[in-house]
Amino acid sequence: MRKSLFVLVAFLAIAGSAFSQDFVVSNGGEPSTLDPALMQDTVSNTFYLALFEGLVQYDPRTSKGIPAMAQSWETSADGLTVTFHLRDAKWSDGTPVTAQDFVYGWLRTLKPETASAYAYMIGMVVKGADAYNAGKGKAEDVGIKAVDSKTFQVQLLGPAPYFVDMTAHSAFAPAPKWAIEKYGDQWTKPSNIVVNGAYILKEWKAQDYILVTKNDKYWDAKNVKLRTIKYLASDNLSTNYKMFKAGAVDWMANGIDLNMIDEILLRKDYQSSAQFATYYLNLNNQRAPFNDVRVRRAFAAAIDKKTLVEKVLKGGQIPTDEFSPPMAGYTPQLGQGYDPATAKKLLAEAGYPDGKGFPTLTYVYNTSTGHKVIAEYVQQQLKTNLNVDIVLQNMEFKTLIELRNKHDFTIARDGWVGDYLDPNTMLELFITDSGNNSGDHRNPAFDKLMEDARMAKGDARMKMLEQAEKILLKDDQAIIPLYHYVNQDMIDTSKWGGWFANPIGYHPPKFIYKK
Amino acid sequence: MSRKIEKAVNEFNQQMKPVSLWADAWKRLRRNKMALISLWVVGFYALVAVTAPLFSFLDYRTQVIEHANLPPSLRPAGELVIEKLEARHALIKERVDEGMDSLKPEMERIEADIQKAKDELDTNPVNKKVYIFGTDSLGRDMLSKTIYGARISMMVGLVGTLTAVFVGILIGAISGYIGGWLDNLLMRFVDIMYGLPYMLIVIILMAMFRKEGQSSIVILFVGIALVSWLTIARVVRGQIISLKNSEFVEAARSMGASTGRIIFRHLLPNTIGVIIVFTSLSLPSFIMNESFLSFLGIGVSAPLSSWGSLVSEGANTMELYPWQLLAPAIEMTVFLFFMNFLGDGLRDALDPQSKNRT
Numbered sequence: 001m002r003k004s005l006f007v008l009v010a011f012l013a014i015a016g017s018a019f020s021q022d023f024v025v026s027n028g029g030e031p032s033t034l035d036p037a038l039m040q041d042t043v044s045n046t047f048y049l050a051l052f053e054g055l056v057q058y059d060p061r062t063s064k065g066i067p068a069m070a071q072s073w074e075t076s077a078d079g080l081t082v083t084f085h086l087r088d089a090k091w092s093d094g095t096p097v098t099a100q101d102f103v104y105g106w107l108r109t110l111k112p113e114t115a116s117a118y119a120y121m122i123g124m125v126v127k128g129a130d131a132y133n134a135g136k137g138k139a140e141d142v143g144i145k146a147v148d149s150k151t152f153q154v155q156l157l158g159p160a161p162y163f164v165d166m167t168a169h170s171a172f173a174p175a176p177k178w179a180i181e182k183y184g185d186q187w188t189k190p191s192n193i194v195v196n197g198a199y200i201l202k203e204w205k206a207q208d209y210i211l212v213t214k215n216d217k218y219w220d221a222k223n224v225k226l227r228t229i230k231y232l233a234s235d236n237l238s239t240n241y242k243m244f245k246a247g248a249v250d251w252m253a254n255g256i257d258l259n260m261i262d263e264i265l266l267r268k269d270y271q272s273s274a275q276f277a278t279y280y281l282n283l284n285n286q287r288a289p290f291n292d293v294r295v296r297r298a299f300a301a302a303i304d305k306k307t308l309v310e311k312v313l314k315g316g317q318i319p320t321d322e323f324s325p326p327m328a329g330y331t332p333q334l335g336q337g338y339d340p341a342t343a344k345k346l347l348a349e350a351g352y353p354d355g356k357g358f359p360t361l362t363y364v365y366n367t368s369t370g371h372k373v374i375a376e377y378v379q380q381q382l383k384t385n386l387n388v389d390i391v392l393q394n395m396e397f398k399t400l401i402e403l404r405n406k407h408d409f410t411i412a413r414d415g416w417v418g419d420y421l422d423p424n425t426m427l428e429l430f431i432t433d434s435g436n437n438s439g440d441h442r443n444p445a446f447d448k449l450m451e452d453a454r455m456a457k458g459d460a461r462m463k464m465l466e467q468a469e470k471i472l473l474k475d476d477q478a479i480i481p482l483y484h485y486v487n488q489d490m491i492d493t494s495k496w497g498g499w500f501a502n503p504i505g506y507h508p509p510k511f512i513y514k515k
Numbered sequence: 516m517s518r519k520i521e522k523a524v525n526e527f528n529q530q531m532k533p534v535s536l537w538a539d540a541w542k543r544l545r546r547n548k549m550a551l552i553s554l555w556v557v558g559f560y561a562l563v564a565v566t567a568p569l570f571s572f573l574d575y576r577t578q579v580i581e582h583a584n585l586p587p588s589l590r591p592a593g594e595l596v597i598e599k600l601e602a603r604h605a606l607i608k609e610r611v612d613e614g615m616d617s618l619k620p621e622m623e624r625i626e627a628d629i630q631k632a633k634d635e636l637d638t639n640p641v642n643k644k645v646y647i648f649g650t651d652s653l654g655r656d657m658l659s660k661t662i663y664g665a666r667i668s669m670m671v672g673l674v675g676t677l678t679a680v681f682v683g684i685l686i687g688a689i690s691g692y693i694g695g696w697l698d699n700l701l702m703r704f705v706d707i708m709y710g711l712p713y714m715l716i717v718i719i720l721m722a723m724f725r726k727e728g729q730s731s732i733v734i735l736f737v738g739i740a741l742v743s744w745l746t747i748a749r750v751v752r753g754q755i756i757s758l759k760n761s762e763f764v765e766a767a768r769s770m771g772a773s774t775g776r777i778i779f780r781h782l783l784p785n786t787i788g789v790i791i792v793f794t795s796l797s798l799p800s801f802i803m804n805e806s807f808l809s810f811l812g813i814g815v816s817a818p819l820s821s822w823g824s825l826v827s828e829g830a831n832t833m834e835l836y837p838w839q840l841l842a843p844a845i846e847m848t849v850f851l852f853f854m855n856f857l858g859d860g861l862r863d864a865l866d867p868q869s870k871n872r873t
Contacts, residue, residue, distance in 0.1 A: 238830075238831040238832075257831070258652075259652060259831050259832040259835070260832070260834075260835065262603070262835065263835060265607075265618065265621065266606060266607070266610055266615075266618075268615070272617070307580055310624070311580040311581065311583065312580060312583070312652075312653065316620075316621075359727075360727075361727065362727050369831055372817075373652060373653065375817070376578075376653060376817045376818065377578065377653060379817060379818060380576060380577075380578045380653070380818070383576070391731075391816060392816045392817050393731065393816060394816070410727060
């Protein structure tokens, strides 16, 4: 009797695990924050996709916006007013989600005291938002309004065709005013947090893992399949990959182990697809020696990107001299390409013939084998082609973001993933004083073009953006683009459904299920 | 077994030749075979490390990307590259035949690479290179990397040991000889320094003194120097206390020798054995400490490397390219192993209390 009971229990346990909808994600790092208004990196953003939901949600296949908190929306004839109709959704504490929550959330992102790196994203499109964010305008003058508790209206600066897609982004999140006012900056702690997404935050072990479980109060809860998701914080891609191979991790979300690329390429559970994103080197435009455009250009000309991508990275990335990836109607403008002779000449013109007298600079990057290999490659390229020495320094991702935000670096690695499919999301980084303008690029002509592009439509708009990129790269060489990313994920799609390779590389977990 | 006695030997007709401490120790050390071998091995390591910059073929920073991840071999690199590419081609072709079309461009690229490698096999001098320890992921020679790694690691060991000896002896001797409140003060300071976790100090120092264009190795040295002298100060202090009331010190004092003279001329030479033994045993531990920091990614930074950082990098790829781990690991283990033997031998030779004394 006892034995048969044991067998039964064992059988149930095995059956349970075989059918259980538990998902383990290797997230590649510790999130710097869970507060949507402050999120800035892809590691943190993974949690936005699980815990929160904006007016629209990213379509798992195309990355375009699909109805989420907003059931439907309409745009006025002049394209300047968008009215969203919210559905009957609830926060995880049972309070209904209202248009006021969106007003509060957006204003919170914009509020100068919040210091959100993404505030400019609202500022770019919404009337009065930029002025309020810069401390020059009032909150009442921002063009957003709760017509009633279920109707949310936005006044745009120009007919931005990408606006609705944009609202899937964390900067446009609704926010639970009562929780934030009660707990202050502690509101994202597991015991305090109130969310409106498909999952609720259950457990947060710093530097170890974050566990989320299905939110029963979520409006679409019946279609949410995964019961729990565990996000592991380890940034050791080699360990993560071993865990993936052993079956302890179901999805490697933020990067693969570059050392193992030869083996990984042969695996069927390796997913790669072109991504709307660029890996680049940030140069501090305001700090010597990079305040001289000739030095910036010399550096750009000294790095052989093609060899880097084909012989070192080998993941199918696309070497590039442009920043915004090409897309329909938009021709990217190229900066300085690889050309060692020009590089030497430019550096000599800037006053450092054959690298003589050039200071030793520090290159900062976040700890990861992939970034390290690239850093060492760049270091050697600069030594060979310019006879310039640089020192490498690795740090935690959080620290790197801090340094970049404070412009406290000379060369820093960086990567940017478009937040929606439009060149605007790439180029807007480099507007003077934009929150993500780490290299501190300042050029009024560039700012002017970006502002004009907001008001323009169609072809004329794209032309302006092209012009802006030309200033950014050809004239200023504010940064050194290295390559366009490819999404590199490890997930067995014959086992997990609802996960699709898409150009932005955001994968809302509500669609993922075990087959 | 009788020996013919040619001349009677007694205590009166012998010439007494004074035997210095060093000659005595050297005599004993020479009899210890293991220690002698260790001395040779350590000496060889030191010689290679010191003279490395004289050999231009030892180039730790040039990257020959085409030669990435080549295994250790005595054959020229060009041949190995072709072999490796062909093996890879076969593997990929197998997958493509199974229907993984995504690998087709990769296959074509490899075909082109094979062609190029074959064309250049005899024309490009770089293909004649021989990598007896293999190469790393950016096509750098592992032999040169491990030798230059040895330089850094041994330098760390030396810096730690030298500060330990100078600062430790000074503080220990003063504290032990003068005693009283000064002894109390110094030893409590040592206690406090002991209490601070060494790794944490170095990590904090690294974060605090981040300076543009400065390699972190300087800070590493400072960090190691800061904590290296603690133990030896304690040991020397204990020795001095036990000796300071002995007769020869009394004699020196009664003849009016100054405190400095008593400490440096009379007391310290009597503790030198302990100091040397401690030093030779602590050198490996400094190297281990640095390796650990480098393993965590906060030690030296590229293009310099130490044994620790090489092992750390190698560990990431040990399944595919085991030589990247084994080369530095074996080199380091051998060195530490013999260094410890040498330390043991020195202790036996110098320590009058040692039971292993021969």
